[in-house]
Amino acid sequence: xxxxxxxxxxxxxxxxxxxxxxxxxxxxxxxxxxxxxxxxxxxxxxxxxxxxxxxxxxxxxxxxxxxxxxxxxxxxxxxxxxxxxxxxxxxxxxxxxxxxxxxxxxx
Numbered sequence: 001x002x003x004x005x006x007x008x009x010x011x012x013x014x015x016x017x018x019x020x021x022x023x024x025x026x027x028x029x030x031x032x033x034x035x036x037x038x039x040x041x042x043x044x045x046x047x048x049x050x051x052x053x054x055x056x057x058x059x060x061x062x063x064x065x066x067x068x069x070x071x072x073x074x075x076x077x078x079x080x081x082x083x084x085x086x087x088x089x090x091x092x093x094x095x096x097x098x099x100x101x102x103x104x105x106x107x
Contacts, residue, residue: 003100010093013086020083027076034069038062 041062048055 003097003104006093006096006100010090010097013090013093017083017086017090020079020086024076024079024083027072027079031069031072031076034065034072038065038069041065 041058045055045058045062048058
């Protein structure tokens with residue numbers, strides 16, 4: 001019975017890992033898009049007077065994009081930490097499966 005439970009847990013871990021990897025990929029893509037938008041804003045602002053209302057609006061937008069990027073970095077770090085925990089749990093489950101197999105055939 002322990003072998004079946006361990007195999008079910010391993011399948012659940014694999015599913016969770018896939019979900020985390022997908023989320024990490026989405027965040028990475030979003031960060032690339034944000035970086036491109038920030039670079040575009042920097043390019044637009046290079047021709048403007050630093051005290052102009054347009055430049056101040058660009059600076060505000062750029063700051064919001066930096067904040068969004070920072071939030072994505074934090075979320076990415078959380079997902080990467082969860083992925084590391086999943087790796088550790090997967091190793092534990094693999095050991096349980098191996099132990100169950102050895103006990104089953106040792107009898």
